[in-house]
Structures are given as structure tokens and as C-alpha cells.
Amino acid sequence: MGRKEHGRDEKHSRRDRRKKKGGIISTVILIVAICVFAFSAFQLYKIFNGYHKGESEYDDLVKLAVTEDKGEQENGTDDQDGSRFSVDFDALRQINPDVVAWIRFDEPAVINYPVVQGSDNSEYLSKTFKGYDNTVGTIFVNAYNHADFNDRNTIIYGHYMYNGTMFNELEQYHEKSFWEKYPSFYIYTPDGNVATYQIYSVGVVKDTSEGYTYQFADDAAFASFLEATKASSLYDTGVEVGNDSQIVTLSTCTREGNDDRTIVHGVRVNVQPAGE
Template identity: 50%
Template sequence: MNHKRHHRGRRKKKKGSLASGLIFVIAVFVFCVSAFQLFKIMKGYYDGRSEYDKIRKLAVTESDNGDSEDDFRVDFEELLKINPDTIGWIRFTPEPSEISYPIVQTDDNETYLKKTFSANENTLGAIFLNAGNQADFSDRNSIIYGHRMKDGSMFRHLQDYEDKEFWEANPCFYIYTPDGRRITYRIFSVGQVEDTSDTYLTSFASEEDYLAFLDMTRQTALYDTGVEVTTEDTIITLSTCTSASDNHRFVVRGVKEEECVPDYDEE
């Protein structure tokens, strides 16, 4: 009788050892898969950032002397060789200086969600103009999209504008175009909206409709900037996702303040 109990005890120990071994193997497998996924994410960030760094070195000339706006120029010929969808360059100065990217546009709003400027598959995607907008930014509301990347790239730093003091120190952004224009936009409204919001309207049937739209942009703003916008103005809405939910977006709206063709001195 005791001999049988001894065998049963050995069987239980074997079963326990097998179960423990199986759990260990599963844990190791899960760890390896997680580590691989993390590696892919980090490599994607690195590859994307490296690509855009190369593009800046290729196409952007910036001098340390004189006015920072007038000393910044973009070689659109080089950019168009890489990507014929190029329609502009967006830049913030002095901050968030991380946002300095080419702008593209195609006939849909899906292509550049996971495709970089150089046509590589990457979660960074590209900064792109809404497919329904005019490529020369002449619409009353032009919408530019960009991802909110955890590594700080693309439109991640738009959310710095949640702080009014940050806006006070950095109230403008700039769009450069292939025909040589530099357009200055003064930020007048910052806030969080739903992805179905009227924020994404681009055309308006009447002056009254556009005025109602502008009133909405003020009402949904996080703070009052005091910047005046009228129905004679055109604006740009910069849009990125948020951590709130998949249905929410963070938007920074700028009104066109100045448009010029810089007279760069030949060196």
C-alpha cells in the first residue's frame, strides 16, 4: 500500500514539473515576441527619424547669421525628385523646432499614414495636406495631418501648445511653397476635438457659415489668444491624434498673417 502511494507521489511531481516547464517555455516565448515587437518599434522610429534627418540635410539651408526666417530656404527641386507629391514645407521657430518637415498631398488621406516622404513603409508616415484641399493653401480652411509619435517626432510636439505660456513664446508657424512663397500663420486657437467635428470642414456655402465655423474654433479653444480672425482670412488646421481616445484629435489653428517671396542674397 505504501509502495503505491509512493508511485502516485512521483507521478504528481512529474506532472508538476511538466506544468512548470511548460509555463516557463510559454513565458520565454512571450518575452521573446514582446522583445521582438519592441525592437521593431524602436527600429521603425530610428529609421524614420534618420530618413527625415537626411531629407533636411539634402533640401534645407539654414544660416546662423541674421534673421532666422529669412535665412531658411528649401530646395524644392531636390524634394520633387524624391517625391512628386511635394507641395510645401512646414516649420516652427523658435519652438517646437522638431516640427520641420516636407508636406505632401495625394488623392486620398490613407497613403501617407504609414508611408514616409521617401515612400518607405513606416509608422511615422508623412506630414500631408488633406486630399480635398487646394495644394496652394488657398482654401478657407486647409487641413494638415501628422502622427503623434511617442519618440517626439512628426506632430507630437503640437501638444506643447496646451500651455498658454508656450503659445505666447511661440505664436507662429511657417509654410514654404515650391513657387518660392513663405506664408506666416499666427496661431489663434488650440484645442481637442472629436474626429467628426466641424473642425474638418474645408468649404462653406456662405459668409455666415464660415463665420459660424470661426466662432466654433474660438469656443472649442483651450484658452483665449486674442488673435482676431475674420471671414476675409484663410486658416490652416494642424491635426494629430491624442492619448484621450481613437476618436479625439488635438488641433492647432493658424490664421494667415503674411505672405511673401523672400529675396535671398546670393552667396
């Protein structure tokens, strides 16, 4: 064999090895890409399946525990105090004895949930009302508040879920026009009463904000809290609060940043029997 022919064979051999090596690399890249896609798809499935299961659970709890007086609705009676609805806390306690309340909005109507109080503020972050492991968690009262909502400021936490559930829709209160239409929310308690809370402040704050204070040394400290919450509001509501006020603060995450929160403060303006 001549040197030229031998050289051509060597070139062909090197070219074949490069092609083979390139083919192996391409195959490996394709396999890795498929694995990444499959893993991502599985993770998305887990997320959305979790959303669906959580949403279904809370829908079932509404059907189980919440009763609406249709008669008043048919007669054209406005439910401005939430009393048209009642909650069966005995049924809820059989499922979860940690239940302390039920929260409901006229709008956003999706906020219609049982409220629990755990042993600490992490217990219900990823545990549903029925005790299942799920990122939707449960709406819960600050573990260091009294469960009767008679503290000067009672804090309720809920996740900002990207499927629009839990406390996601509190974001609508960033717009004053929404607050003007739906300025109140309702807290139902096991004593058979419903309390109406008028929203006086809506803000986007850091998670270390003074708005999360729940213990006050004296009236001056509480007055400072009230002023701070009004000052942090995105708009002036004109709702009056004072040292005799009892506040419920609703808190959830935002799209803004990891340590930013949407915080909604309501002052109790009425208490009456539910379902009457």
C-alpha cells in the same frame, strides 16, 4: 509484499507522477513565458527601429533640402517671418513628386518636415516621404484641399509619435505660456514663398469637430467655422480672424482617447519670398 508496502509504493508512484506532471507544466509555462517575452521584445524592437529609421530619414531630408541664412543669424536678425530659411523643392520632387510644402516651427523645432498630398487621406498614414513602410508616416495635406493653401481652411495631418517626432510636440500648445513664446509657424511652398501663420486657437476635440470643415457654402458658413474654432480653444489668444482669413489647421492624435485630437488653427498673416 505486504499490503502496507504496496500502499506506500502506490503513494510514491502517484507522488512521482504528480511531480513529473507538475514539472512538465512548469516547463511549458516557462517556454510560453519565454516565447511571449521574445515576441514582445521583437515587437518593441520593430517599433523603436521604425522610429529610428523614420527619424533618420527626415533628418536627412532637412540636410538635403533646407538652407538657413547664417548671416542674418550672426547679425542678430530675428527670423520672425521664417524668411531666413529656404527649401529646395526640386531636390524633394526628385524623391517624391507628391511634395506640396514644407512646415517649420521655431519651437517645437522638431516640427521641420516636408508635406505631401496623397490620392486619399490614408496613403501616407504608414508611408514615409521616401516611400518606405513605417508607422511614422508623412505629414500630409487633406486630399480634398487644393495644394496651394489658398482654400479658406487647409488641413494638415501628422501622427502623434511617442518618440516626440512628427506632430507629437503640438501638445505643448495646450499651455498658453508656450503659445505666448511661440505663436507662429511657417509654410514654405514650391513657388519660393514662405507664409507665416499666427495660431489663434488650440483645442482638444473629437475627430468629427466642425474645426475639420474645409468647404464652405458661403461667408456665413465660414463665420460659423471661425466662431466654433475659437469657442473650442483651450484659451483665448485674442488673435483676430474674419471672412477674408485663410486658415491652416494642424491635427494630431492625443493621449486623451481614440477619437480625440489636438487641433491647432493658424491664420495667415504674411507671405514673402523665402531665403531673403
